[in-house]
Amino acid sequence: MSFSNLTRRGLIKTSAVAGAGLALPTYLRADGHSGFTNAPTGDTVTLGFNVPQTGPYAEEGLDELRAQELAVQHLNGEGDGGMMNTFSSKALKGNGILGKKVAFVTGDTQTKSDAARASAKSMIEKDGAVMINGGSSSGVAVAVQGLCQEAGVIFMAGLTHSNDTTGKDRKANGFRHFFNGYMSAAALAPVLKNAYGSDRKAYHLTADYTWGWTQQESIAAATEAMGWETVNNVLTPLASTDFSSYIAPVLNSGADVLVLNHYGGNMVNSLTNAVQFDLLNKEVNGKKFEIVVPLYSELMAAGAGKNVEGVIGSMNWNWQLQDEGSKAFVKSFGEKYGRPPSNSAHTCYVQTLLYADAVEREGTFNPCGVVEALEDFEFDGLGNGPVLYRGDDHQCFKDVLVMKGKENPTNEYDTLEIVEVTPRAQVEYPHDHPMFAGGDLGKCNPGA
Amino acid sequence: MDAILLQILNGLDKGSAYALIALGLTLIFGTLGVVNFAHGALFMIGAFCSVTLQKILTLSSETLSATEKDFLGNPLKIKTPYVESWFGPEVGASIIDWAVPLAILFAIPVMLFIGFAMERGLIKHFYKRPHADQILVTFGLAIVLQEVIKYFYGANPIPTPAPSAFVGSFDFGPLLGLDTSLAYPYWRLVYFGFSAMIIGAVFAFLQFTTFGMVVRAGMADRETVGLLGIDIDKRFTFMFGIAAAVAGLAGVMYAPINSPNYHMGMDFLVLSFVVVVVGGMGSLPGAVLAGFMLGILESLASMNEVKAIIPGIDQIIIYVVAIIILLTRPRGLMGRKGVMEE
Numbered sequence: 001m002s003f004s005n006l007t008r009r010g011l012i013k014t015s016a017v018a019g020a021g022l023a024l025p026t027y028l029r030a031d032g033h034s035g036f037t038n039a040p041t042g043d044t045v046t047l048g049f050n051v052p053q054t055g056p057y058a059e060e061g062l063d064e065l066r067a068q069e070l071a072v073q074h075l076n077g078e079g080d081g082g083m084m085n086t087f088s089s090k091a092l093k094g095n096g097i098l099g100k101k102v103a104f105v106t107g108d109t110q111t112k113s114d115a116a117r118a119s120a121k122s123m124i125e126k127d128g129a130v131m132i133n134g135g136s137s138s139g140v141a142v143a144v145q146g147l148c149q150e151a152g153v154i155f156m157a158g159l160t161h162s163n164d165t166t167g168k169d170r171k172a173n174g175f176r177h178f179f180n181g182y183m184s185a186a187a188l189a190p191v192l193k194n195a196y197g198s199d200r201k202a203y204h205l206t207a208d209y210t211w212g213w214t215q216q217e218s219i220a221a222a223t224e225a226m227g228w229e230t231v232n233n234v235l236t237p238l239a240s241t242d243f244s245s246y247i248a249p250v251l252n253s254g255a256d257v258l259v260l261n262h263y264g265g266n267m268v269n270s271l272t273n274a275v276q277f278d279l280l281n282k283e284v285n286g287k288k289f290e291i292v293v294p295l296y297s298e299l300m301a302a303g304a305g306k307n308v309e310g311v312i313g314s315m316n317w318n319w320q321l322q323d324e325g326s327k328a329f330v331k332s333f334g335e336k337y338g339r340p341p342s343n344s345a346h347t348c349y350v351q352t353l354l355y356a357d358a359v360e361r362e363g364t365f366n367p368c369g370v371v372e373a374l375e376d377f378e379f380d381g382l383g384n385g386p387v388l389y390r391g392d393d394h395q396c397f398k399d400v401l402v403m404k405g406k407e408n409p410t411n412e413y414d415t416l417e418i419v420e421v422t423p424r425a426q427v428e429y430p431h432d433h434p435m436f437a438g439g440d441l442g443k444c445n446p447g448a
Numbered sequence: 449m450d451a452i453l454l455q456i457l458n459g460l461d462k463g464s465a466y467a468l469i470a471l472g473l474t475l476i477f478g479t480l481g482v483v484n485f486a487h488g489a490l491f492m493i494g495a496f497c498s499v500t501l502q503k504i505l506t507l508s509s510e511t512l513s514a515t516e517k518d519f520l521g522n523p524l525k526i527k528t529p530y531v532e533s534w535f536g537p538e539v540g541a542s543i544i545d546w547a548v549p550l551a552i553l554f555a556i557p558v559m560l561f562i563g564f565a566m567e568r569g570l571i572k573h574f575y576k577r578p579h580a581d582q583i584l585v586t587f588g589l590a591i592v593l594q595e596v597i598k599y600f601y602g603a604n605p606i607p608t609p610a611p612s613a614f615v616g617s618f619d620f621g622p623l624l625g626l627d628t629s630l631a632y633p634y635w636r637l638v639y640f641g642f643s644a645m646i647i648g649a650v651f652a653f654l655q656f657t658t659f660g661m662v663v664r665a666g667m668a669d670r671e672t673v674g675l676l677g678i679d680i681d682k683r684f685t686f687m688f689g690i691a692a693a694v695a696g697l698a699g700v701m702y703a704p705i706n707s708p709n710y711h712m713g714m715d716f717l718v719l720s721f722v723v724v725v726v727g728g729m730g731s732l733p734g735a736v737l738a739g740f741m742l743g744i745l746e747s748l749a750s751m752n753e754v755k756a757i758i759p760g761i762d763q764i765i766i767y768v769v770a771i772i773i774l775l776t777r778p779r780g781l782m783g784r785k786g787v788m789e790e
Contacts, residue, residue, distance in 0.1 A: 056711060058603035234752060237763045241706055241715045242462060244636070245750040245762075248454045252628050268605045269706045276633040276705070278617040303707050305607025319519060330519060340519045413519065 036366045037152035037447025038128045045100040045365065047072070047352065048129030050120050050144060051158065053108040056265050057136040059299050060344050064134045064158055065106060066337050067345035071352035074332070075102045082332035083353060086325040086381035091360035098359060109135050113143035120144045124151050130365050131156065131355050134348045138162030138211040145174040152447020154367045156351035159344040161263070161295055163214035166395035167436030172444040173367055175374055175394045177316075177347045177354070179427070181215040182435055184294045184314040185222035187400035187422035191312065196257065196290050198227035203255035205246055205270060207262050208235040216261045217435060219294050223259075231255040236266070243270040247277050256284040259292045267293060268303040275307040296403050298342045301415040308405030308415060315401045317346045317383050320418055326383040340413050350382045354389075368444040385424065392431035394441065400427050450621070450628045455747040457620070461636045463743020464643030468698035469716055470723040470735035471647060472691035478667045478730040479684040482571055483579050485587040488713030488720065489594055490692045493562060494699025495708035496597055497555035498608045502547040505531055546611045548704055555700045556693055563692025567685050590713065598710040605707035610635040635704050642701050646694060647736055653690075654732070663687055667730070722770050728783025738781055742766050 040046070049068045052061035073079045077094035084092050096102050105127040107119025116135060123129040131154040135141050141160035148155035149171040157165055157176045161184070166176050192200075202223055206216040212235070220230045231253055236246055247270070250258055258279060262270045274280075274291055282289040296313035319330045319340035329349060333341040341349070358373035359365055375391030384398035402420040409415050429436070469491055476484045508527035516524035532540030543550070570589065574582050609615075618637060620630040654660035666673045666680040673680050699708075706712065723742055727734030748754060749765035761768075773781065 056603060056709070058598070232752065234755075239715075241712065244461070245455060245458050245747040248458050248632075248747075249451055249752065251631060252450060265605060265709065265711075272607075272707060273705075276617070276635060277631065278615075278633065281616065282631075299604050303605035303607065303709075305609065305707070307607070334520045410516065410524065411518075 035446060035448050038124065038130045040100055040130060040365055043100055044103045045097050046127055046129050047102060047104045048107060048120065048123035048127065048132045049104055049134050050107040050109050050116060050123065050132050051134040052111045052136050055111045057111045060136045060159065060297065060342065063342045063345040064348040067333065067341055067349035068104065068133060068352055070333055070336060071349045072102045072104050075356050080332050083325050083329050083350065083382050086328050087353065088380040089357050089361065091357050092353065097356045105129060109140050111137050111140060113139050116140040116144050117147050120147050124153055129153065133351050134158040135160065136344060138165055139209065141165050142169045145169065145171045149173045149445055152367060152445045154355060154370050156355055158348055161215065162211040163218065163435050164210050166393045168438035170393050170439040170441050172371060172441040175389060177351050177396045179316045179400055180395065181218040182429055183400050183427040185218035186427040187314050187402055188219065188294060188312065189222035189226050191402045191420055192223065192292065193226045195312065200228045200257050201231045201255045201285065202228050202257045202259050203231050203250050203253050204233040204259045204261055205243065206233055206235050207238055207266050209238050211263065212261050214435065215294055219259060219261065238266065240266065241269055243273045247273050250279065251282060251284065256287045257290045257292060259294065261294060263295055264300060267300050271304050271311065272307050280310065296416060297344065298413065298415065301405065302412055309407050311405045312419065313403050315343050315403050317343045318401055318403065318416065318418055321383060323383060323385065325381045329383065346383060366446055368446045371444045390431065393436065397424050397428055399424050450626050450630050451751060454630055455751055456744055457632050459744030459747035460740060461640050462747060463740035464640050465698055465702060466720060466723045466743050467736045467739025468643050468646060469695055469720040470727065470739050471650060471732060472695040473720055473724050474730060474732050474735040475687055475691040478732065479663060479687045480575065482574065483582050485583050485717065486566065486590040486593065487695055488717030489590040490559065490695035491699040491716055492594065492597065492710065492713030494555055494559060494696030495703045495712060496601065497558055497696060498548045498551040498700050498703035499601065499606050499708050501551040501554045502608055505529065505544045505547050509533065548608060548610055548700065551700045552697060555696045559693040559696030560689040563689035564685065567688040594710045594713060601710065603710060605709040607707045608703040610704035614638055639701050639705065646697055650694060659683065719766065722766055726770050726773050726780055728780030730784060731780065731782040734780055734782030742769065745769055
């Protein structure tokens with residue numbers, strides 16, 4: 001090794017550049033004038049939309065992005081205003097947020113925790129995003145929520161259904177509008193009992209990661225409580241594409257119901273494989289064999305095609321709801337994009353409005369002010385009836401939809417029908433419920 | 449016993465997809481000496497040939513419904529496929545129903561063309577480059593191909609059902625005198641039969657035709673065949689096209705098993721390479737044998753009774769077997785001396 005090229009001038013230059021580089025993140029984080037991260041100083045405020053733009057959930061991410069763009073338009077007074085017209089809070093005026101025009105930047109989560117954290121970090125540190133919204137995975141949501149807590153910005157999770165997001169991994173700076181595994185199970189159990197009876201034997205196939213585990217735990221507990229027996233629970237690798245070897249033994253297991261605790265591509269493939277094995281036309285224990293998919297999405301139902309026919313599952317929201325808020329959103333979204341919005345689009349749209357509304361009501365972009373405004377906030381007019389953002393765990397509570405695959409769909413969007421709107425009271429649980437134990441919101445972090 | 453039989457049947461079916469892809473990979477490696485990481489993408493393009501033909505056959509005229517409304521309250525657009533207008537509702541619906549088998553005819557010229565274009569346009573420039581360069585360029589090509597498919601077809605899986613005649617399953621239980629059910633889906637049985645036929649056709653082509661004999665001679669000693677005045681490069685290019693068509697046909701018939709998506713080629717790529725390595729680099733019978741063997745082992749390892757003894761074995765069984773075989777038979781099951789050893 002030789003140091004012959006090292007000069008005094010070179011050393012000073014290198015030190016200066018390195019010092020500036022190290023100091024830059026601190027400079028960006030610490031807004032000494034306002035006391036919180038990325039306090040908007042000009043006449044615009046920047047929101048960060050972190051969604052999967054590549055990878056297997058890119059289609060879902062695209063729909064989230066469409067909804068978020070629409071929300072920004074409405075906040076800035078463009079378009080028909082959508083749900084701002086039906087929202088029970090009237091703080092939003094269509095003149096941006098606190099008079100600042102809303103701008104946005106986007107990040108690509110790739111549905112990978114490390115990539116999602118990197119894109120969120122970039123939007124916070126380079127683009128000055130004051131909140132992060134969106135995403136399509138519980139693993140991603142937990143990772144980005146942790147980052148936002150450290151960085152001192154608000155995180156509004158997108159499609160994340162694991163109990164852990166507002167359970168053991170809850171954070172003060174994070175909120176979730178989407179429902180969770182426990183709520184799905186609580187909504188589904190009575191409907192399943194009515195449809196298939198209380199004397200059933202269930203065989204579970206479960207995606208082997210955080211969401212799958214909590215979903216299975218929830219649905220098994222709810223169905224066992226009404227008299228079903230859980231015959232087996234088989235964990236399937238997340239990377240599985242062909243589930244035939246897991247489905248083949250189901251018929252001879254004595255089970256008469258197959259519960260697919262799968263989402264996304266896993267759900268499309270496992271349901272397709274189960275239908276190929278003709279399970280829905282079999283009779284076991286003197287009963288017709290049934291399949292249950294606890295978590296549905298419109299895009300995945302479209303991917304599974306005719307295989308979803310007659311299969312029961314649950315959803316957070318659906319475009320077929322007839323409340324005024326849902327109708328306004330569907331009209332606004334449909335006229336702009338020529339298609340009905342998905343439930344992940346609805347979540348991201350609503351969360352953008354709710355963040356803006358919280359800022360307006362509190363009169364500050366300070367994340368601790370936003371947290372205060374959102375905690376125990378009750379409102380209506382954004383779909384699913386009266387809604388509560390519970391302060392204890394930052395979980396949203398509202399009506400949950402039980403869906404069924406439609407027998408004769410008239411078009412590609414008409415794949416699911418609403419079987420029942422389960423009232424909010426039926427899916428509520430105490431914040432210290434054992435399935436959500438081990439978490440601590442901690443204190444709100446304003447950043448600077 | 450019935451559970452083991454069922455998993456063996458399932459393994460044969462899984463193995464047939466592995467064997468078909470590995471066969472194509474080995475053909476390319478054995479003839480051109482190229483490690484083709486874009487081979488999974490060819491499988492995926494084959495599946496999208498089914499999707500494309502299905503889309504073509506369902507091209508429709510639109511009329512506005514007088515009674516039904518769409519989600520915005522506008523008159524619903526009723527779509528009538530042109531094939532139903534031209535051939536009548538029943539015949540038209542049957543043609544659409546048989547889109548996947550018909551896609552075989554559509555895919556053969558498409559895949560041959562893609563194979564020739566890939567080989568002449570890109571891969572031939574890398575024949576004399578190190579295997580690492582070949583892997584990099586073909587892997588890059590695979591990513592480009594899947595992004596092109598994603599651009600045109602989106603990221604969501606697209607349902608591509610089998611003909612309704614093959615919906616349901618056949619129960620082998622009574623046939624084998626078992627008390628319990630041993631049901632297996634018709635289409636997966638069709639896939640197994642189809643794969644066996646394609647594998648047989650490729651071997652027959654290489655074994656019983658003059659063209660095949662020259663190709664086999666070229667695989668054994670390229671230089672000597674060249675000195676005899678035979679343009680072996682041209683024949684190897686043709687073999688690249690054949691290998692692409694084999695991968696494509698494997699994809700066409702796989703479309704009803706799992707809804708095609710742009711990423712499905714990558715899901716098979718790594719497994720197929722393991723199959724090729726276990727079978728022995730450059731050995732066609734080795735690729736087929738290893739494909740079926742690993743398919744069966746993977747299925748058996750996913751049995752609850754096996755997982756109860758060794759949790760998670762279903763996720764690693766293929767790699768464990770690969771390590772054991774490479775430790776005991778470094779050239780794979782049927783690998784030849786001198787292949788990839790220079």
